[in-house]
Every structure is written in structure tokens, then in C-alpha cells.
Amino acid sequence: MTRTPVNVTVTGAAGQIGYALLFRIASGHLLGPDVPVRLRLLEIPQAVKAAEGTAMELDDCAFPLLDGIDITDDATKAFDGVNVALLVGARPRTKGMERGDLLQANGGIFKPQGEAINAGAADDVRVLVVGNPANTNALIAQQHAPDVPAERFTAMTRLDHNRALSQLAKKLGVSVDDIKKLTIWGNHSATQYPDLFNAEVAGKNAAEAVNDQAWLENDFIPTVAKRGAAIIEARGASSAASAANAALNHIHDWVNGTAEGDWVSMAIPSDGSYGVPEGLISSFPVTVKDGKYSIVQGLEINEFSRARIDASVAELVEERDAVKALGLI
Ligand SMILES: NC(=O)C1=CN([C@@H]2O[C@H](COP(=O)(O)OP(=O)(O)OC[C@H]3O[C@@H](n4cnc5c(N)ncnc54)[C@H](O)[C@@H]3O)[C@@H](O)[C@H]2O)C=CC1
Numbered sequence: 159m160t161r162t163p164v165n166v167t168v169t170g171a172a173g174q175i176g177y178a179l180l181f182r183i184a185s186g187h188l189l190g191p192d193v194p195v196r197l198r199l200l201e202i203p204q205a206v207k208a209a210e211g212t213a214m215e216l217d218d219c220a221f222p223l224l225d226g227i228d229i230t231d232d233a234t235k236a237f238d239g240v241n242v243a244l245l246v247g248a249r250p251r252t253k254g255m256e257r258g259d260l261l262q263a264n265g266g267i268f269k270p271q272g273e274a275i276n277a278g279a280a281d282d283v284r285v286l287v288v289g290n291p292a293n294t295n296a297l298i299a300q301q302h303a304p305d306v307p308a309e310r311f312t313a314m315t316r317l318d319h320n321r322a323l324s325q326l327a328k329k330l331g332v333s334v335d336d337i338k339k340l341t342i343w344g345n346h347s348a349t350q351y352p353d354l355f356n357a358e359v360a361g362k363n364a365a366e367a368v369n370d371q372a373w374l375e376n377d378f379i380p381t382v383a384k385r386g387a388a389i390i391e392a393r394g395a396s397s398a399a400s401a402a403n404a405a406l407n408h409i410h411d412w413v414n415g416t417a418e419g420d421w422v423s424m425a426i427p428s429d430g431s432y433g434v435p436e437g438l439i440s441s442f443p444v445t446v447k448d449g450k451y452s453i454v455q456g457l458e459i460n461e462f463s464r465a466r467i468d469a470s471v472a473e474l475v476e477e478r479d480a481v482k483a484l485g486l487i
Pocket residue numbers: 169170171172173174175176200201202205246247248249250267287288289290291292314315317318346396397398401
């Protein structure tokens with residue numbers, strides 16, 4: 159291997175997404191089959207031992223691309239020289255916890271991590287926040303990393319995108335490969351809006367191919383938006399392998415580019431496109447070229463879509479105002 163290894167930091171490495179993610183990163187699914195990686199695992203002190211166990215298993219796989227593994231509970235060390243930061247560890251909502259408590263607890267995680275990224279990250283750092291509430295956690299980290307270009311902080315809506323692809327493919331009896339230009343707009347929450355009006359199925363407009371507004375409104379949108387809760391109900395635990403897969407997809411496409419004639423969904427800082435207030439980390443249709451993403455411009459947004467995008471964006475504004483009021487940004 160002649161290439162310099164890419165430093166990939168994973169927070170929450172001992173968690174269930176971490177376990178589904180690390181082996182695939184080390185086997186080339188994050189950056190490509192010829193890119194060596196050095197893993198940095200960040201955990202809370204109580205979970206460092208479990209992360210060490212996972213690292214032992216990674217060793218036991220003898221992955222040729224895995225250049226080394228460092229494990230730490232110190233964010234400054236974890237993000238020193240980081241090229242790709244996957245912020246997975248977060249504080250989940252527990253019984254009796256108010257929304258403000260949840261935001262406060264996550265502020266306590268994402269503020270110092272933003273500061274550590276600011277202090278030590280490599281110039282080309284790319285950050286993906288998976289831990290919920292992902293969009294607002296990304297905003298908190300970004301606001302504490304003033305020296306890192308703002309657009310390097312992103313949040314994950316690729317799992318929602320993949321869920322929507324799969325639901326639509328099932329409905330139409332087509333392969334997911336036949337579906338292009340699907341978009342998740344807004345927040346990674348139940349208010350997200352999966353948009354079929356600009357999507358295509360085998361070259362035809364997807365909403366027209368479905369031709370069933372009742373299914374779109376009462377089945378497709380709620381199924382995609384509430385899929386996370388449905389998985390928790392069925393599995394007794396939240397999505398892990400599918401979330402890890404989506405994180406790999408997000409970074410892979412951000413680094414290597416999107417396919418010609420298609421786009422993906424990423425939650426990124428808004429530049430004001432489509433009426434989304436500038437700076438909010440909201441999901442958009444994006445294409446990537448030469449490692450840089452751009453929002454797909456000029457899409458027609460009908461009244462139905464407009465109302466749903468606005469509702470999800472309003473929720474993001476509320477979350478932003480709440481973390482502002484708590485002094486977290
Ligand atoms: N954006 C998305 O599409 C999705 C987001 N999620 C979110 O991803 C997050 C992780 O999910 P799981 O792996 O299932 O949770 P988990 O509870 O199994 O693991 C989380 C890990 O994070 C660690 N952690 C907590 N605070 C930390 C800190 N300050 N620094 C480093 N590590 C820390 C914990 O010790 C734990 O090992 C959750 O917030 C979940 O809601 C899950 C699925 C999809």
C-alpha cells in the first residue's frame with residue numbers, strides 16, 4: 159500500500175452503529191477498495207473497554223487496508239489530524255427527559271467535539287453527524303469550529319433516502335437502481351419530506367408513475383418518516399446496520415462523487431436555496447463533483463411539497479432557537 163492512510167474518527171464506537179460500521183470502513187466501503195485507513199475510536203471512559211474488544215476483532219480480521227487503530231476517551235486526541243469524522247455517539251432520549259434536556263445533554267457532547275475538530279482536524283476534514291438530533295447536533299459542532307469551513311459539517315438523511323428508494327421500488331415493482339433523483343428535504347425527524355415529484359423511475363416522473371396521491375400522502379411519506387420508530391418497535395433497538403450503511407454511502411459519495419444523472423440527499427448548511435434560511439443544516443438534493451457538493455438548483459416545488467418542506471424547516475428553526483436559548487450556539 160503506497161497511499162498515506164486516511165484518518166477516520168468514529169465516536170460512539172462501542173455502540174451498535176459503531177459495531178456495524180467499523181468493519182466495513184476497514185474493508186474499504188467508506189472510501190474505496192484501495193484507500194488505507196487509520197481508525198480513531200472515541201468513547202466515554204466506561205465504554206473504552208468495549209471499544210478495545212471491537213478493536214481486537216478488527217485486528218482478527220487482518221484487513222489489508224487497516225493501517226492502525228487508536229482508542230481514546232479524549233476528543234482532542236481523537237480528532238487530531240482527522241480527515242473523516244463520523245459523529246455517531248450521542249445522548250439518547252430517556253424516560254421523563256424533556257426536549258430541552260436532550261438538547262442540553264447533546265450540547266455537552268457536540269460542543270467539545272466541535273472545538274476539538276477546530277483545534278486539530280486536517281485541512282480537508284469532512285464531518286458527518288449521525289447521532290440524534292443529527293441536524294442540530296451538526297449545527298452545534300459547526301458553531302464551535304469557526305476555523306473549519308462551515309460546509310464541512312453535514313448530517314445524515316441518507317438512511318431516509320435509502321428507505322424511500324426501497325419503499326418506492328416495492329410499490330412499483332422495480333429495482334432501486336431504476337429510481338433516480340429522489341430527495342429527502344428538511345430534518346432527520348418525522349417531519350422530513352421524501353419528494354417523489356422531482357424523482358424519476360426508469361426515466362418517467364415518479365409521482366406520475368405512482369399515480370396514487372392517497373398512497374403518497376397516507377402510506378409512503380409516513381412509512382419513510384416513521385421508519386426509525388417502526389424498526390425500534392420491531393427489533394427492540396434502533397436501526398444499526400442500515401444506519402451504518404447509509405453513513406458509508408454519505409461519505410463515499412461526498413468523497414468520490416455522485417453518479418451522472420442522479421443525486422443524493424444530504425443535510426448540509428443552507429445557502430438560502432429553496433427558501434431554507436441560510437445556515438440551517440437541512441436536507442437537500444445534492445450532487446458531488448471533485449469532492450465538493452452542490453445543491454441541485456431549479457427544481458419545481460409544487461404547493462404540496464412547499465408546505466411539507468416549510469413544516470420540516472420550521473422544526474429546524476425551532477431546534478436552532480432552542481439551542482441558542484440554552485447558550486449552546
Ligand atoms: N441520522 C440517522 O439516520 C440515524 C441516527 N441514529 C442515532 O445514532 C446514534 C447512535 O446510535 P446507536 O449506535 O444505536 O447507539 P448506542 O447507544 O448503541 O451507541 C452510542 C454510543 O455512543 C457512546 N457515546 C455517548 N456519548 C459519547 C461521547 N461524548 N463521546 C463518544 N462516545 C459517546 C456511548 O457510550 C455508546 O457506546 C443515536 O443518537 C441514534 O438515535 C440512529 C439511526 C439512524
